[in-house]
Amino acid sequence: MTNERITKYDLEERTAKFAAEIVKLAQSIPENAVTRPIISQLVRAGTSVGANYCEADDAITKKDFIHKISISKKEARETKHWLRIAAITYPKVKERARILWVEAKELHLIFNAIIHSSKKNNKQ
Numbered sequence: 598m599t600n601e602r603i604t605k606y607d608l609e610e611r612t613a614k615f616a617a618e619i620v621k622l623a624q625s626i627p628e629n630a631v632t633r634p635i636i637s638q639l640v641r642a643g644t645s646v647g648a649n650y651c652e653a654d655d656a657i658t659k660k661d662f663i664h665k666i667s668i669s670k671k672e673a674r675e676t677k678h679w680l681r682i683a684a685i686t687y688p689k690v691k692e693r694a695r696i697l698w699v700e701a702k703e704l705h706l707i708f709n710a711i712i713h714s715s716k717k718n719n720k721q
Contacts, residue, residue, distance in 0.1 A: 606646065608707070609654065612647030612669075615700055618641030622697060626687045635686055639679035643697075645670040646704060663715050670708035676701045 620643070623636045646669050653665030677698050684694040 608650055609647070609659055612650050612704065615697070615704065616644040616647050618693075618700075620696055621682075622683070622693050623689055625690060625693075626683060632683075632686055633678060635682055639676065640703055642675040643701075645669075646676065646701075650708075659715065663712055666708050666711050666715070670705055670712065672703040673701045673708060677705070686719050 649669040656662035680694045683690040
């Protein structure tokens with residue numbers, strides 16, 4: 598197994614890289630009255646995915662873990678929305694936004710699976 602493959606499944610690292618790419622994308626969008634709130638929302642949602650995952654990883658109770666992972670899932674979904682809006686507003690970032698949209702979708706699905714698995718294991 599290569600280091601790249603191991604890293605792909607390290608969610609803390611993966612969400613940190615995702616946040617960094619969101620920030621880079623946001624920095625490439627010229628700021629004006631229309632783009633300013635879009636950039637702000639995109640950065641807040643995109644960086645929150647990993648921050649909440651880190652909080653979940655340090656959760657004391659299973660209930661708190663599920664709650665924090667649920668927030669990561671919600672933020673990943675919200676990031677998809679803002680990526681779409683950013684691409685519409687500033688078409689020069691469309692291709693990069695699409696790549697990040699796919700990553701946000703994958704993270705959303707991963708968090709969804711973690712939530713379902715945690716709830717199932719919690720009932721047993």
